[in-house]
Ligand SMILES: Cc1cc2nc3c(=O)[nH]c(=O)nc-3n(C[C@H](O)[C@H](O)[C@H](O)COP(=O)(O)O)c2cc1C
Ligand code: SF4
């Protein structure tokens with residue numbers, strides 16, 4: 270079973286004193302989970318639920334409400350391009366998106382098939398005087414277009430040992446950031462058979478195995 | 492006579508190391524807190540803020556001293572201070588500079604405010620995307636704790652104060668005060684019905700004061716220099732100075748601190764360097780995306796204070812001023828704007844959840860040239876029906892700009908009713924395919940239009 274590292278557990282316990290109750294530690298606990306595992310998946314949500322003494326379904330409600338948490342379906346390198354008016358004026362957002370499309374083959378809402386990169390539009394990132402504003406995971410960039418953006422992506426590709434040819438003209442796959450607790454056969458996005466799919470039995474294992482036998486809905490496995 | 496205005500809150504932000512404790516102490520930092528905490532009478536401190544005329548800088552412009560005096564007394568419950576560092580109103584990027592470049596200034600304000608309202612527990616809620624800001628605030632807090640400015644028995648005056656810096660995770664609605672409180676409590680950022688106002692029953696059902704970062708930063712200086720000092724700038728009803736965020740089609744966009752009451756025209760000319768070459772003014776969004784649009788004629792009359800903008804049917808809001816040039820296609824702009832509100836509505840209230848979606852779809856229809864004649868009135872009707880009917884004012888914040896587009900630029904809507912040719916010309920104008928095509932569009936007199944990402948696709 271996944272757990273937080275002792276170091277992050279210590280950070281969790283250091284916070285306890287700062288908050289009137291455990292539930293109010295949830296936002297920050299989810300950040301610890303995100304930091305530990307690189308994203309928040311089902312098992313991570315269960316850890317947070319356990320630590321903060323809330324129902325796993327409540328944590329799922331949080332994680333799907335707040336768009337900034339990194340989910341398993343995001344690419345390892347997650348591009349967030351500000352698409353709100355001040356950035357979009359004079360085609361700045363479009364320019365950044367086009368460059369990402371040209372380099373990585375991604376339109377907003379897509380990830381590369383190998384899961385390395387993803388791209389999405391986000392709303393105002395509070396740096397509107399230097400558009401376009403782009404965040405890559407937890408890095409923030411302004412005036413991110415032209416040579417700077419191209420070179421940045423090239424650098425990432427190089428670091429990953431990839432060539433631009435691997436992605437350039439390959440269409441991306443859609444990301445599904447909402448469905449989280451259902452097994453992958455429930456992943457309807459782009460699935461033509463969505464209306465006819467036979468639901469699997471309820472005791473189908475979750476995408477991430479959970480040792481204590483409790484799934485996100487609080488039901489015991491059969 | 493007022494002394495010439497020099498930036499107050501932003502004075503040091505461009506100095507190297509301005510975010511460190513050493514730098515802050517070297518310029519007299521924490522001296523005001525040291526001298527007032529534990530000695531000054533809290534009620535008289537609230538009175539100083541009331542006398543200074545300081546008004547909330549987060550958007551609503553509510554008098555700060557008055558808000559503090561509404562605190563429920565004698566409840567036996569703890570009092571909380573929640574500092575709103577969510578800064579998610581599009582076009583606003585002022586709090587970012589305080590958090591990243593002068594965090595101790597904010598912390599001193601928090602200490603002073605907590606003493607004045609007798610709160611022993613403060614939260615500073617940063618939007619999740621403020622990465623450097625979170626780092627710097629965290630580091631500053633650790634420094635202040637190590638010095639004994641925050642924690643148990645601060646400044647040796649027998650007053651205990653806990654300050655917590657925490658992060659949101661990408662929801663505009665967590666900037667709304669009760670939405671932020673829900674988020675701090677560990678829930679989805681759902682706003683709560685008022686009354687009860689937070690000052691009576693807020694965080695964990697205890698009396699709570701919510702203030703913007705800039706408001707709290709200004710408090711530091713008001714206690715240092717006094718209410719009269721603050722009132723020497725600004726107007727009768729909007730005293731003091733404020734940070735304004737200038738974006739869009741100006742030569743020098745950025746954050747500027749100026750006395751309230753400055754003519755908007757002067758601000759754009761002197762600080763913004765005027766419009767970019769070869770462009771003329773089409774409209775100004777004066778107070779963040781939620782503020783109704785100003786036409787060039789209104790800009791001429793406008794001064795930067797709460798009353799002037801209210802008289803023009805708009806608002807000073809968060810101080811985010813965006814200049815739209817003559818080439819901006821307003822139907823693209825309005826579609827983009829409505830997409831924002833539809834995306835950010837928390838969904839609790841039907842008029843907002845449905846209304847923002849309707850407005851987005853209608854705007855998209857106009858943008859794409861598929862609108863019917865009746866849709867012009869429908870836009871106004873939907874917008875009007877969203878106002879004053881919801882838990883928080885996000886619904887109003889979406890409806891107001893839409894109504895202002897309709898009021899001032901109705902012609903642009905009407906032009907798009909069933910006029911495929913107009914839309915086609917614009918498409919050609921922006922596609923820049925071949926020089927021939929370009930020549931052709933010029934020959935057809937196509938407007939030189941900037942399209943903004945109007946996609947209705949949700950991200
Ligand atoms: C939809 C919505 C978004 C808001 N966003 C912010 C924000 O990002 N930052 C902020 O300080 N106030 C924001 N406000 C205003 C707050 O509700 C509140 O009035 C303010 O934080 C109070 O502080 P002040 O009195 O110091 O201005 C928002 C309000 C609404 C309705
Ligand atoms: S008005 Fe909109 S954002 Fe505000 S509480 Fe209602 S649904 Fe949520």
Ligand code: FES
Nearest residue numbers: 351356393394397
């Ligand atoms: S609109 Fe892009 S950062 Fe504000």
